[in-house]
Amino acid sequence: MDQSTLHxxxxxxxxxxxxxxxxxxxxxxxxxGHRISFFTPTKAQAKLEPSNAYPNLIRFIPIVVPHVEGLPVGAETTADVPDDKGSLIMTAMDRTRPDVEVALKELKPDLVFFDFTYWLPSVTRPLGIKSVQYCITSTATVAYILVPASSRLDKGLQLSEEELMNPPPDFPPNSSIKLHRHEARSLSHTTYRQYGDNISFHERLVYSLRDADAFGFRSCKEIEGPYCDYVGNHFGKPTLLLGLTLPTPPSTQLEEKWAKWLNQCKPGSVIFCAFGSECVMEKNQFQELLLGFELTGLPFFVALKPPTGTNTVDEALPEGFKERVQGRGIVEGGWVQQQHIMAHPSVGCFVGHSGLSSVTEALINNPQLILIPQRGDQYIIVRLMSGDLKVAVEIEAREEDGWYTKENVCNAVNTVMDENNETGKQVRANRLKLKEFLLRDDLEASCIDTSLEKMKAMVKK
Incomplete structure (x- = not known):
């Protein structure tokens, strides 16, 4: 290791x-060439190791997760518990502080990247270690919600639903981001709910932004420049724009049964729908979504968790649905190789919940992008993609409660799949331009290298 490398x-x-x-x-x-010490819950390490491309430089350091009353024995991550137990996982993570402090004293790194552990800057600063709050969602989300929320925190005030429906007065003027009432209501609940012992989710994030030495964002100026400037100016901290950190192409093959089914479909004809590993839909909306895909007449591959109140996707299917779409539609309730499927030439459009990682995967592949946000930052990301950038189509839904019909789903698919649709033409052209931009050899390298130079300058101070 030479002096120009970081730990x-x-x-x-x-x-x-x-x-x-x-x-x-x-x-x-x-x-x-930089060295990484990666803290991870003990059992989670095995699932992460296959994605470690540089085991000689990236070292996993297992952290014992303390048991918290109310959690199943051995629970370490959000994947081990239902959504309503996430706060207890956060409590357990906060209680790792003594072990983390001991480890940092021994490791003596240059910087620590964190996201939700708001207490880390108070640990690193006395040790002479710089801290970076790395936000894996869009910068626009931080700008829209956390900047105005931070100004209220010291006064003990919360943003109202009315205030969340509209951006703050000094928000970037050309932004398309604005929330519907049910989205503002949902975001208010998410933002101000307890997340850990005696701290709300919004306090946790605002303290992290306020106390860190710098911010890191999964973005670049060309996509979210005004929002990046807005956040940086408000908090007065160095801002690291690290690019979208595009996923490394998978080295494994697509599972044979899925490859065989997709190979028999025409190029660009398949609807692929996936909402991630944590999203659980209501049964009636789950059924309406499937009926919308059926209505298109196109082949479709759906990977969704069983909806609320059911144990399997089969028991949640609309009556007669399985027989009607036999051979044309697949509904899978378990994990699938999303990256592989997204890249398959038969897939013509991707229907997702607006999570940034899935959106990024879609943007660097060929499928057209249809979004239907389910919660949290997804309400912001969908407006960024469909409004500011015009690279996606949002499924139309009722403003008061977010309900969408099978016809809404079908219309959105037709918009991007019909070559003669004018809106579809614009979206397809914009998406192609953005794909070419994101895959430029120098883009990600420039973002990472510029950020590393800023990090080195921080360490020297």
Whole structure:
């Protein structure tokens, strides 16, 4: 190791979406010779190891997750518990603080990247270690919600639903982001709910942004420049724009049964729908979505968790649905190889919940993009993609409650799949331009290298 290389610790939230995003970034740093110590729950390490492209430079350091009353014995990550137990996982993560402090004293890294552990800056600062709050969602989300929320925190106030429906007065003027009432209601609940012992989710994030030495965002100026400037100016901290940290192409093959089914479909004809590993839909909306796909007359591959109140997707299917779509439609309730399927030439459009990782996967592949946000930052990301950038189509839904019909689903699919649709033409053209931009050889390298230079300057101070 020469003097120009850094030793970076990463401590992401105990959810695989966060851990995988941090590991993806770690691979980018390791590619340039930097050393990474990656804190991870003990059992989670085995699932992360296959994605470690540089085991000589990225070292996993297992962290014992303390048991918290109310959690199943052995629970370590959000994947081990239902959504309503996430706060207890956060409590357990907060209680790792003594062990983390001991480890940092021994490791003596240059920087620590974190996201939800708001207390880390108070640990790193006395040790002379710089801290970076790395946000894996869009910068626009931080700008829209956390900047105005931070100004209210010291006054003990919360943003009202009315205030959340509209951006703050000094928000970037050309933004398309605005929330519907049910989205504002949902975001208010998410933002102000307790997340850990005696701390709300919004306090946790605002304290992290306020106390860190710098911010890191999965973005670049060309996509979210005004939002990046808005956040940086508000908090007065160095901002690291690390690019979208595109996923490394998978080295394994697509499972044979799925490859065989997709290979028999025409190029660009298949609808692929997936909402991630944590999203659980209501049964009636789940059924309406499937009926919408049926209505298109196109082949479709759906990978969704069993909806609320059911144990399997089969028991949740609309009456007669399975027989009507036999051979044309697949509904799978377990994990599938999303990256592989997204890249298959038969897939013509991807229907997702607006999670940034899935959106990014779609943008660097060929499917057209249809979005239907389910919660949290997804309400912001969908407006960024469909409004600001015009690279996606949002499924139309009722403003008061977010309900969408099978006809809404079918219309959205037709918009992007019909070559003669004018809106579809614009979206397809914009998406192609963005794909070419994102896959430019120098884009990600420039973002990472510029950020590393800023990090080195921080360490020297």
């Amino acid at each position: 970076i610790v990463m401590y992401p939230w105990f959810a695989f979406g966060h851990m995988n995003s941090f590991l993806n970034l770690a691979n980018k740093f390791a590619l340039r």
